[in-house]
Amino acid sequence: MSHNQKSFLLRFILIILVLLGSLFFEPTTKAIAATVYEQRQIHSPDGIGKYYMKREIAKVMGHTGAGWLERPSRETEEQPSKVVSLLNLQPDDVVADIGAGTGYLSFRIAPLLPKGKVLAVDIQPEMLEIIELFKQEKNITNIEPILATLTNPNLPSASVDLALMVDAYHEFAYPQEVMQEIVKALKPGGRVVLVEYRGENPFIMIKKLHKMTQKQVRQEMQAVGLVWCETKNLLPQQHLIVFEKPA
Numbered sequence: 001m002s003h004n005q006k007s008f009l010l011r012f013i014l015i016i017l018v019l020l021g022s023l024f025f026e027p028t029t030k031a032i033a034a035t036v037y038e039q040r041q042i043h044s045p046d047g048i049g050k051y052y053m054k055r056e057i058a059k060v061m062g063h064t065g066a067g068w069l070e071r072p073s074r075e076t077e078e079q080p081s082k083v084v085s086l087l088n089l090q091p092d093d094v095v096a097d098i099g100a101g102t103g104y105l106s107f108r109i110a111p112l113l114p115k116g117k118v119l120a121v122d123i124q125p126e127m128l129e130i131i132e133l134f135k136q137e138k139n140i141t142n143i144e145p146i147l148a149t150l151t152n153p154n155l156p157s158a159s160v161d162l163a164l165m166v167d168a169y170h171e172f173a174y175p176q177e178v179m180q181e182i183v184k185a186l187k188p189g190g191r192v193v194l195v196e197y198r199g200e201n202p203f204i205m206i207k208k209l210h211k212m213t214q215k216q217v218r219q220e221m222q223a224v225g226l227v228w229c230e231t232k233n234l235l236p237q238q239h240l241i242v243f244e245k246p247a
C-alpha cells in the first residue's frame, strides 16, 4: 500500500470514528452534572455528599415524615398562612408547588384561585397519594398532582405564573436542572418564590443543610437567569425570597 493510500485510509477511519462518536455521545444530564456538581467522600450525615456552588445538598425528607409536615404547631412555628398572603395571588394564577409533600401549601392556596389551579409536584408517589386522598376529603378540584423526576418537575412549558418551593429546594439532587426546567415552565414575567429557613441564624434549631443563606439562594437562582426582586423577612424563621423570569 502506497503512503498516499495509507494516509487516505487513516483519515477515512478517523472520520468514521468521529461520526460514530457524535451518534453515540449525547450531552446527557450526567455530562452536564459533572461540570457543576462535586462529589465528596467526607460530608455531613444529613447530606448526600454532592455539592452545588459549595453547598452540600440535603437528604430528601421521606414520605414517612408526612405527619411532621401536617403537625398542628406548624402555623405558630412557621406562619404558613402568612406565606400564602405574602404571595399576592391573582384568582386566575397557575401556581406550581414544587416539592409539595402532603400539599400543606397547595391546599391553602387552591381556594384563592377560583379561576386558576395548583400543580402539586413531588418525586415521591406516596406524597401524591396523600394529596389525592386530601383532595377527595376536602372536595377540592383545582389541584393537579404531578410526579416529577429528580431532574424534571414535568411542568408544561410557559404555563406557570408562580413556582413556589417551601422548605424543599435545598434537597433537590439536581438543583440546576430542575431550576432550568422551572424557568422553561414559567410564563414571561413569572415568579419564583423560595421559602427556606434562614441559614444566617445559628439560633434557628434546624439542621444546617436544611437552612439556606440569602446569598446562596440568590447565587443559585442567578445561575439560571432569574432576577432577584425582593426578600421578605416577615416570617419567624424563614426568608421568603422572590425572583422573576425576565419578560
Ligand SMILES: C[S@@+](CC[C@H](N)C(=O)[O-])C[C@H]1O[C@@H](n2cnc3c(N)ncnc32)[C@H](O)[C@@H]1O
Residues within 6 Å of the ligand: 060, 061, 069, 098, 099, 100, 101, 102, 103, 104, 105, 121, 122, 123, 124, 127, 148, 149, 150, 151, 153, 165, 166, 167, 168, 171, 172, 173, 174, 178
Ligand atoms: C421537607 S418537604 C416540604 C414539603 C412542602 N413543601 C411543605 O412545606 O409542606 C420536601 C419535599 O420535596 C420533595 N422533593 C425533593 N426533591 C425533589 C425534586 N427534585 N423535585 C420535586 N420534589 C422534590 C420531597 O419528596 C419532599 O416531599
